[in-house]
Amino acid sequence: MSQSSLFDNIQPERPNKLGHSDISYKEVSTILNKTSGFMAGYDFSLNPYSGCAFGCSYCYAAFFVRDTEQRDQWGYWVTVKENALALLKKIRHKPITDKTVYMSSVTDPYQPIERKIELTRDILKELLNYHQPRLVIQTRSPIAARDIDLFKQFKVIQVNITITTDSEKVRKVFEPLCPGNNARLAAIKEINEASINSCITMTPLLPIEDPHVFAKSLLETGIKKFIIQPFHKDRGSFTAGTREEAMKLFKEFEWDTNRYHEVEKIIKSYIPDIGIGKDGFAPI
Numbered sequence: 001m002s003q004s005s006l007f008d009n010i011q012p013e014r015p016n017k018l019g020h021s022d023i024s025y026k027e028v029s030t031i032l033n034k035t036s037g038f039m040a041g042y043d044f045s046l047n048p049y050s051g052c053a054f055g056c057s058y059c060y061a062a063f064f065v066r067d068t069e070q071r072d073q074w075g076y077w078v079t080v081k082e083n084a085l086a087l088l089k090k091i092r093h094k095p096i097t098d099k100t101v102y103m104s105s106v107t108d109p110y111q112p113i114e115r116k117i118e119l120t121r122d123i124l125k126e127l128l129n130y131h132q133p134r135l136v137i138q139t140r141s142p143i144a145a146r147d148i149d150l151f152k153q154f155k156v157i158q159v160n161i162t163i164t165t166d167s168e169k170v171r172k173v174f175e176p177l178c179p180g181n182n183a184r185l186a187a188i189k190e191i192n193e194a195s196i197n198s199c200i201t202m203t204p205l206l207p208i209e210d211p212h213v214f215a216k217s218l219l220e221t222g223i224k225k226f227i228i229q230p231f232h233k234d235r236g237s238f239t240a241g242t243r244e245e246a247m248k249l250f251k252e253f254e255w256d257t258n259r260y261h262e263v264e265k266i267i268k269s270y271i272p273d274i275g276i277g278k279d280g281f282a283p284i
């Protein structure tokens with residue numbers, strides 16, 4: 001289905017359910033939001049969706065949700081900002097060229113619904129043709145590789161893919177609804193090989209089975225830019241069962257602040273220029 005058919009109202013297909021997620025559609029008042037906090041260095045954040053079907057157990061975005069039921073159901077609902085494109089079209093006369101845009105800060109722009117409705121892709125086309133901002137894309141999804149043709153046309157762009165662990169066992173406890181590690185590594189490799197400025201974000205770094213093998217596998221992608229930051233095990237929206245599993249893994253991997261620093265040191269021995277936390281996320 002082409003994007004214009006959904007958002008220009010010619011035969012709209014609007015799934016209300018996709019996999020485990022309920023999908024709803026809403027008009028919003030703004031699509032470019034002034035940043036603050038961690039993202040304060042950027043001019044705008046751009047979130048095509050609210051909610052996120054990836055539902056990572058440590059996701060801080062969940063805590064910004066006012067509705068407590070939605071907060072508890074984080075990962076199981078997504079709202080499509082159906083007028084996102086229309087809002088961007090309205091500001092064509094006032095291009096945000098040279099502004100820094102971070103897509104996305106509280107959702108994943110390449111979560112499963114994107115494959116069906118291509119809202120992020122349409123937004124990229126609009127940004128490309130009328131704005132050319134300095135764009136950073138942040139995702140955990142291999143679907144991002146679909147848009148290499150568009151990424152190539154941005155003058156200033158960086159695509160970040162998050163890889164949090166080398167262990168599928170760990171990934172399945174902390175990010176059970178996310179794509180697997182190998183698929184993410186393959187996607188960022190493909191994007192990088194298309195000569196697009198690419199970055200692997202270990203944000204947060206979860207328990208690691210073998211930091212030496214992990215660091216080598218990161219370098220094998222050909223990526224030159226990396227960002228790392230610790231996981232805070234006291235923050236997060238674990239359910240009782242998940243928390244038990246997570247605690248077992250912390251024990252098994254002897255994962256605490258000391259172990260994090262040991263692993264970080266090993267990774268840094270392979271990747272000396274690694275960006276740390278907020279500084280690593282500074283705008284391009």
Ligand code: SF4
Nearest residue numbers: 052054055056059107
């Ligand atoms: S992919 Fe990002 S926004 Fe989505 S749940 Fe995970 S951390 Fe949160």
